[in-house]
Amino acid sequence: MTKEAPGFFDVDERLAELSAKGDDLERLNALVDFELFRAALETAVPRGDRSKGGRPPFDHVLMFKVLILQATHSLSDERCEYLIKDRLSFMRFLGLGLADAVPDANTIWAFREALKKADAVEALFARFDAALRDAGFLAMSGQIVDATIVAAPKQRNTFEEKKAIKEGRIPEAWKDNPNKISQKDRDARWTVKYSKAKPREDGSLPSVDLAIPAFGYKNHVSIDRSFGLIRKWTATDAAAHDGARLEEVLDRANTASDVWADTAYRSAKNEAMLSRRGFVSRIHRKKPKGKPMPERMRIANALKSKVRSAVEHVFAHEKGPMGLVVRTIGIARAKVKIGLANLAYNMRRFVWLRTKYAAA
16 A cells, blocks of 8 residues: 655644644643743843854743743653754644744753853742732742752762761862762752651551661752742752741732641740741641650641642642652752642643633
C-alpha cells in the first residue's frame, strides 16, 4: 500500500485532536496572560547591542515559558530542548512552528542564570500573585505554613571535607581543582526526617519512629486556606529549622488572622511574634515531656490537622506530577528552581480554580 504524503492541514488536525483530548498547556496558555511578566523579564535579562548583527535573541516571554515547561515536567535543559522539538503541544504552548528555531540547552541555562543573577524570581512570583488578586482570588480565611524537603544529588565527601563545608571553608584538597569546586554543592545539607512507625502485626507500636536521612534543600511556603494558592515562600538548606522561617513566610495581606502550622513552628518566640503582629495562632501544641498527651490537647490538634493537611496536597503535587527536585549547584540556583516550581504550581492551581468556578 502506498503511503500518502503528509497533507497541508495534518498538523492542524493533530493539534485539534490534542485539544479534544484535553491539552493542559493549551488551557494554561488561554487563561494565563504571560505578557504581564514581560516588563520584569526585560529588566532582569537586558539584551545587548545588536548593531553588529548576529542571531536575534529569543523572545523574553518565550524563554520564560520554556522555564515553566521545565518546572511543570521536571525537565533538564537537554531534555527540555529535545521535547520542545518533539512535542506538538510544547510547540503550540510556545507559539513555535515546525520550521521555527528552538532554544538549545545552553540558551535555556543562560536565561535561567540571568534570572538568578538579577534575583528576579521573587518579583515574577509577586507579579502573578497580584494578577491572582486582581482576578478575585484574594488570600482569605487564614493561612497554612509548612516546609518540605526538596532532594538534591547526594555528595560523596570525606569526613574532613564535610567538616570544612559545615565551617564555611573550602576543603584544602579542592583549592587547586576549580572544576571539582564547581561540581560540589556546598550549600545543600543532610537532615533526618522522622515518620511514625507502622504498628506491628500484634497491634503494638515499635519503640522508635522511623528516621529517614535526606539531602538537599527546603521549600518553606504559606498557602491561603480559601484557595490553596502559595502566597509566600522561601528556600533554605534541608537542615534549616522550620520554625525560624515562620515570620518570613507570613502573608500579611490575608483577610483573616489565623495561622495553622505543625509543632515545629510552636515556640515562645513565635507565639509572641504572632501576637505582636495581630495573628491568631492555630499552631499544634506539643505533647508534655514524659507525660501522655492530654485528651483536650489531642482533640484540638486533630481539629487543626483537618485544616493544616491542605498544605500537604501542595507538596504532593509539586513532588508528584511536577517531579520537583534540584539538579543545580548552590542555594542561589536552588532558589530559582524552587521559586519557579511554586510559581508554576500557582498557575496550574489557577487554571483548576477557574475551571471549577466556571462550571459552578
